[in-house]
Amino acid sequence: MKPAPFVRHVPRSLDEALKILAEVAPQDGRVLAGGQSLVPIMAFRLAKPAHLVDINEVEGLDRLASDGKTLSIGARVRHAAFHKPVVDNPLGQLLATVVRHIAHYPIRMRGTFCGSLAHSDPSSEWCLTAATLDATMVAKSTHGERLIPAADFFEGLMSTALAEDELLAEVRLPLLPDDTKFGFNEFNRRAGDFAMAASLVTYRRDGGKIVDAHVGVGGAEPAPRRIPEAEAALNGQAPGDAAFRAAAEAAATAVDAMEDHQTTADYRRDLVRAVVRRALESSA
Ligand SMILES: Cc1cc2nc3c(=O)[nH]c(=O)nc-3n(C[C@H](O)[C@H](O)[C@H](O)COP(=O)(O)OP(=O)(O)OC[C@H]3O[C@@H](n4cnc5c(N)ncnc54)[C@H](O)[C@@H]3O)c2cc1C
Numbered sequence: 320m321k322p323a324p325f326v327r328h329v330p331r332s333l334d335e336a337l338k339i340l341a342e343v344a345p346q347d348g349r350v351l352a353g354g355q356s357l358v359p360i361m362a363f364r365l366a367k368p369a370h371l372v373d374i375n376e377v378e379g380l381d382r383l384a385s386d387g388k389t390l391s392i393g394a395r396v397r398h399a400a401f402h403k404p405v406v407d408n409p410l411g412q413l414l415a416t417v418v419r420h421i422a423h424y425p426i427r428m429r430g431t432f433c434g435s436l437a438h439s440d441p442s443s444e445w446c447l448t449a450a451t452l453d454a455t456m457v458a459k460s461t462h463g464e465r466l467i468p469a470a471d472f473f474e475g476l477m478s479t480a481l482a483e484d485e486l487l488a489e490v491r492l493p494l495l496p497d498d499t500k501f502g503f504n505e506f507n508r509r510a511g512d513f514a515m516a517a518s519l520v521t522y523r524r525d526g527g528k529i530v531d532a533h534v535g536v537g538g539a540e541p542a543p544r545r546i547p548e549a550e551a552a553l554n555g556q557a558p559g560d561a562a563f564r565a566a567a568e569a570a571a572t573a574v575d576a577m578e579d580h581q582t583t584a585d586y587r588r589d590l591v592r593a594v595v596r597r598a599l600e601s602s603a
Contacts, residue, residue, distance in 0.1 A: 410495045452493060455467070518570070
């Protein structure tokens, strides 16, 4: 299969990229980052963008840096950058754990963190990470800069708050307190496939009780999100089987599970129960 004809633009600076994007966005101009989602879609002619704004030469977008409070991930940072901890903080280890579940090695060498968020597949591990950790998205256009909290960014199935002329220039993840525990679990039929359900959890302990629980679920609903009912079931409880099972049950009850070609809503709800419990068990 071959894509429909398109014009490829290769800007070298951010200003140039934003200017071109503003011009071509109304003609279905799209950003090209790693191409690991966009190119297959174009090859199948499910998308026929007339213009691609290739950001792979744009200076500065490969920035991956911490200021001691947040980790900033630029639009050209590839999944593979996270194979080893990128920061001396539990966040570095968390990202290094999660990244191993994304696709396969060659795809991780090209695909980008920000591209995953912009593409917003409901099963994306990075979308789940951004939602669970309350990331902030930095969207840029010729009109200026907007900071978008994760809770407002993921709007639905492959749909985000980005305007058509906005570039997701950077994602900011908060560094985690040193005593943070985390766990991740996903279910898919074959290694490397998109997850049918996934969960990322973080929490701390104070006096032997769980505090500041974050329970994220992805792949089950059109967009990943934190599940407040599961977090309430954990906070104030001793970490262990009873609290973990209660949180998993709360998550399974709270989600409005999707039905699709892969499976039924009931089965997916069961998967949510399983992945939340396993993520919590792996954190302990
Ligand atoms: C076989 C296979 C298996 C995969 N398995 C998984 C998996 O298990 N988990 C997973 O999460 N992903 C998986 N992927 C997808 C992969 O992670 C992609 O890399 C990712 O979804 C998109 O990142 P990209 O940089 O390649 O974006 P691209 O393909 O270049 O772009 C994707 C979309 O996002 C837009 N976009 C990209 N960057 C920006 C930006 N900075 N600002 C605004 N818009 C932007 C593009 O215009 C396009 O619409 C898989 C892909 C393949 C081919």
